[in-house]
Amino acid sequence: MIRINANELKKILDMTPESQNILLAGKHGIGKSQILTNYYKKTGIKVIPLFLGQMSDPGDLIGLPYKNETTGKTEFMPPYWFPTDGTPIVLFLDELNRARPEVLQTIMDLALNKTLAGKSLPKGSRIISAVNTGDEYQLTDLDPALVSRFNVFEFMPSVPEWLLWAEKSGIDERIISFVSQNPDYLDGAALRKEDMGLEKTPDRRGWERISDIIKGKPNVSDEIYKKISAGIIGMPAATKFFAAISKNSVLSAQEILTQDFKDVEDTLKKYSTPTLAIVNESLFRYIESKNYDKSKTVEIARNLDKYFGMLILEMKQEAMGHFANLFTSEPYQSVAAFIMMNIPSLQAKIMKFIQSI
Numbered sequence: 429m430i431r432i433n434a435n436e437l438k439k440i441l442d443m444t445p446e447s448q449n450i451l452l453a454g455k456h457g458i459g460k461s462q463i464l465t466n467y468y469k470k471t472g473i474k475v476i477p478l479f480l481g482q483m484s485d486p487g488d489l490i491g492l493p494y495k496n497e498t499t500g501k502t503e504f505m506p507p508y509w510f511p512t513d514g515t516p517i518v519l520f521l522d523e524l525n526r527a528r529p530e531v532l533q534t535i536m537d538l539a540l541n542k543t544l545a546g547k548s549l550p551k552g553s554r555i556i557s558a559v560n561t562g563d564e565y566q567l568t569d570l571d572p573a574l575v576s577r578f579n580v581f582e583f584m585p586s587v588p589e590w591l592l593w594a595e596k597s598g599i600d601e602r603i604i605s606f607v608s609q610n611p612d613y614l615d616g617a618a619l620r621k622e623d624m625g626l627e628k629t630p631d632r633r634g635w636e637r638i639s640d641i642i643k644g645k646p647n648v649s650d651e652i653y654k655k656i657s658a659g660i661i662g663m664p665a666a667t668k669f670f671a672a673i674s675k676n677s678v679l680s681a682q683e684i685l686t687q688d689f690k691d692v693e694d695t696l697k698k699y700s701t702p703t704l705a706i707v708n709e710s711l712f713r714y715i716e717s718k719n720y721d722k723s724k725t726v727e728i729a730r731n732l733d734k735y736f737g738m739l740i741l742e743m744k745q746e747a748m749g750h751f752a753n754l755f756t757s758e759p760y761q762s763v764a765a766f767i768m769m770n771i772p773s774l775q776a777k778i779m780k781f782i783q784s785i
Contacts, residue, residue, distance in 0.1 A: 429580060433586045435758065444579065449578045450556045454583040455560065456631065457634065458585055464556060476509045476517050481527060483531050484528070490544050491507040514550045518555075519554070520557070521555065523559070525559040526560070538555065539574065587614055588759065603638060603642075606672050609677075613669070628662035629662050634661045637660050648673070678703060685715075685724075689730075732771060733771050737777075751778070752781055755767065
């Protein structure tokens, strides 16, 4: 199974005809439905999620039968979600591999002909399905004939993609910093167990919930915050997270870009190459998100130029290379535009460094 990230998924959705169905396999809580909803929201197409694992019989999917008094035949009332105005939709069939066998039989005709109980989806509609992977799930073996009706991908949004999304979405900076320094804790890769039971492990949805709890609260030293977080991401991850934020070891992008650069310069000079890479990504996410006070644009531009100048003076070649790579990468096009518009001198330094390699 081919693995794709969020950016590649968007390209696949752009390039794949609506007549072809797509199936995404991935761990729960990685944002499959959220990414799809946000993507199609920009195109004006409604995404209708159906959780197949919660359906007890086909009637939950195709609607209730009734007698047509004119024909004397049994027909089905359209279910609540079925579009009756001819507007195309994206039908997101989640938890496909947790569906009951009788529900899966109904999906067969839907996947092949985009029809349900004799009624066709509007022209231009697309079907996307998802399966949750992992030993903790009770799964129904999927019929190969059904699987053959989908283009199948293993979906795993990258950590940098999530971090950029988190910055744009206003996730608490302490969480962004922690995940940036401990990427294995985003989806709990460092805490895998064979027997999960009720033991909680981190996932992207969990970190968002913790952000909702601690955001706007500078002091989270009270033990209750740790206990609440442990109920969301598990005690091992919560312990490591609160230990990390109590140290506050890496300067944030806001601290570097929106105050006197002299106040942070000495600290930055002491950072190792891996830590400077974390700082680089933090700076790019901060500008790409456009969540900063626009009145500080000049100050941000000046400090970003000073930061790269510090890398040059300190001969931090690897950190400079990483910075230049981010400048030319697709996810940070807004940062590249920001630099070209506001700091042409920095653009010249970056290009000179690239040419010297």
